[in-house]
Amino acid sequence: CGDVGFGKTEVALRACAAAALCGKQVGIVAPTTVLARQHYETFCRRFAGFNIQVAHLSRVVGSTETRKVKDGLRSGNIAVVVGTHAVAAKGVAFSDLGLLVIDEEHRFGAKLKQSLRGLARCLHTLTMSATPIPRTLQSAIAGVQEVSVLNTPPAKRSPVRTILAPFDAGSAKAALLREYRRGGQSFFVVPRIDDIETVVEQLGRLVPQLSVKIAHGEMKGRELDEIVVRFAAGEGDILLATDIIESGLDIPRANTILVWRADRFGLAQLHQLRGRVGRGRMQGIALLLTEPGKELGEATRSRLSALVALDRLGSGLAISQRDLDLRGAGDLFGEEQAGHVKLIGVGLYHRLLERASSIARGGPRSDMQLPDINLQAGGSFPESYVREPAIRLSLYSRLFRISTHLDVNAFADEVEDRFGAMPSEAATLLEVSRLRIDAAELGLSQVDVGPEAIAITFRTKVSASVRQNILRLDGFEFRRGRLICRPSTKPGIAKLEVLRSVIGSIRSAHSARELNARPITGQSTTGNGP
Known part of the structure; x- marks a missing residue:
């Protein structure tokens, strides 16, 4: 568990190197094709010269290349495969899989994570997230999973300034132009694909001099990848997107993000979106915008206020703990990833879970109750x-x-x-x-x-x-x-x-x-x- 930009990918790289150099195969799974491609390029660059063959497996890979990758995994010629959930698809078999890395684990369902862990016997698994889901966090607290926390931010990194306010055309225009004048790029995130057309018209009126690129999940994989890669290379001033950019995207020149209708996003989602900016030495700014004149519910305001309050570096774990308090821990071995714990209270739930995990490991019952x-x-x-x-x-x-x-x-x-x-x-x-x-x-x-x-x-x-x-x-x-x-x-x-x-x-x-x-x-x- 490490906050956005704190070096989780570096930890994964070194773990994968240790496994691959020992003759084991490694699988790295990311939630989106964009992030999978980014990881693939990083692993290829870092493993160049070590005689470790790295392959890519996702829906953007052609059928001919996919067959080659599957054959290479089955024969053992490919040591490292980076992909989406396609890594667990039918027809994918490994010769000697030793390590599985699940990046942004909060973006995967319980059933898929369980099927990934079943790819090999005695499989070592490394899951990574800045904001683990309540069930994952609870299992770590109870000792079912081991947990390591990255607390130290990169040198000269500044916290992202977070502002919650109703949408105001003047303020949005000023924020976008400020970023443009200092040579940077901006994100404009909407909750639904249907909102994109309306926002494009608004941006055309507010900042006609800025170039707007569009990215969303219904685009073809290759087209989406191409747009994001070009934006990262400096083509375009604003990337108008859905939460497709939430996971792991690293664009150091983008340091302003506007989230339209922020009340429609979850706490962890907003923190991940905020983590897309401020990854370099420039001050990052996140504007959480709500509909003007709309009264927010108490729970919604509490969720958004928690994000504004927890704007320091390394606050991802604190946000997950807050999410655990708000939503509950879910089913530890079922498919519900939140809820239920409120029925009996956090204290009793944690005590029962701690006792059960201790017995499962062959330890004492730990039944001591304080009078x-x-x-x-x-x-x-x-x-x-x-x-x-x-x-x-x-x-x-x-x-x-x-x-x-x-x-x-x-x-x-x-x-x-x-x-x-x-x-x-x-x-x-x-x-x-x-x-x-x-x-x-x-x-x-x-x-x-x-x-x-x-x-x-x-x-x-x-x-x-x-x-x-x-x-x-x-x-x-x-x-x-x-x-x-x-x-x-x-x-x-x-x-x-x-x-x-x-x-x-x-x-x-x-x-x-x-x-x-x-x-x-x-x-x-x-x-x-x-």
């Missing part, structure tokens, strides 16, 4: 300490999921680095989290701290030996299945110390049971020893 500790002085992140409500909510959510003391300490260090020294309320909250971890290790499910006593509920039945050890402690008794203790109570925050002492006493009862059960070293079990 509820009902304490009058439970602590908080005060508004004066963390001002943004969304950030406070995120901190509470993260802290609630932490299950080790090491992670609590790391979380505390991060909070102090971001917001400064913690006030007493925040320190208390973290101390309660530590007590919850201790209580979970002892099998407690709930702890209620009242003015007169502390009531403790166990998750499972307490063994007879532990029960006996606890009853030996002063002030402890079992009543209606719960442990009641009446320590000397103190007001306010001092109750934390009391609770810590009670949990320590229960731990001692567990330790005493283990000590009694342990055989004495060196003692003979037959009675005939020394």
